[in-house]
Amino acid sequence: MAVLGRLLRPRTTTFYTIRTFCSSYSTSSPPSSSEIGVIEPLPAFGKITDGRNVQWVFLGCPGVGKGTYASRLSKLLCVPHIATGDLVRDELSSEGPLSSQLAEIVNQGKLVSDEIIINLLSQRLEAGEAKGESGFILDGFPRTIRQAEILEGVTNIDLVINLKLREEALLAKCLGRRTCSQCGGNYNVACIDIKADDGNPAMYMPPLLPPANCASKLITRSDDTEEVVKERLRVYNEKSRPVEEFYRRRGKLLEFDLPGGIPESWTKLLQLLNLDDHEDTRSAAA
Template structure:
């Protein structure tokens, strides 16, 4: 996969649950194009491995409290430092920031390093389409691999292709729970979209299209590969 020369890309993938952020970020990472940084995965790994930051985060989680933004950002930059070679070609942040205060805190930390975000890709999808997508989503309890009951089921029903673990529907992927998650996303993220739009960072993608079409749009926005400019 070819890419444009220049400074490393620092990108946020923004969008509602089920919009495909993780799917496309994972694919780019598998191609060796960019490092995929999922804050949820980082947090779970840090807690599981018992790192200093993970131990701090676990105290909040065990108390039923949200992990502070500053701790999440510390974890992010610790991961970037540890994986410097992989991050050299650029990185995608998936799952953070979710609110405007988090975006401000991230920008301040980047500014302190003499860096800034290059782009924020917003994956736009209609709410009804998202409910349909997420209500069909299945997750492996072992390795967290994602399947879709309609479009991409596991080869053997209930069994993960990758690790052989149990594939189930998460409680928060049931229709009523999905609609609630989308309401929370809309309330939290509308100011965040305006924040990045006003700073000239926001790039919108129609994520209701096929995976191949959305992937092409992502590649064009990131300047990777040789495709026509999207209109």
């Protein structure tokens, strides 16, 4: 049975079980707000105490690059990268009972209900737990205050990385996203070249082009159209922006303004996380 999903039901005796399950994960103290931007070195390269791995969250607008950096960090820290958008897309392609309902919501740029998303995530976490996973990097969850409260109620998230990028780049990045239908590789054909103005520095993000063998197999997500992306950005500002404040108040939010393309941003992110001097950082980026 789904672990987080149980919390949506009346709290009967199962609640204790949930707390027991999750308390084994809850160990490290989060950085205080005064430490934001100066995160302490991780004790044993990503391992929190009591043998469990990191439990981190990525926040940020559609198109900001949550998937890219969450996936790299997950390789580096040996924890799964769990993207709720991927769970939704898996459910959509499974043509199960939820799929037509989900397709309509996703293709309008709206959020799936908290109940559905928590059930999907719970199933994924339980499957991981059965395989011995003890940490994760969440991408795209929580996206509402209610989701954040439920997550906070069952586990102690160590760190929330809030990726930020100038608004004008976000739409272009979403519209430029491509996936190889054969190997699943993610690319971006957008070239972001913003000139400096009014105190904002110039920003250059080169396209991330596919290799020749993927080039003819690229597909675009059905919800990456201009109209739907604009709606997703609006929904982010309305429903998900408050989640940043939720974690800021708890001293867990690490703000990261993307300085440019992936090589530059990845290096800076690792420095901010004090992960830059480990030899595995090179292979994680490959």
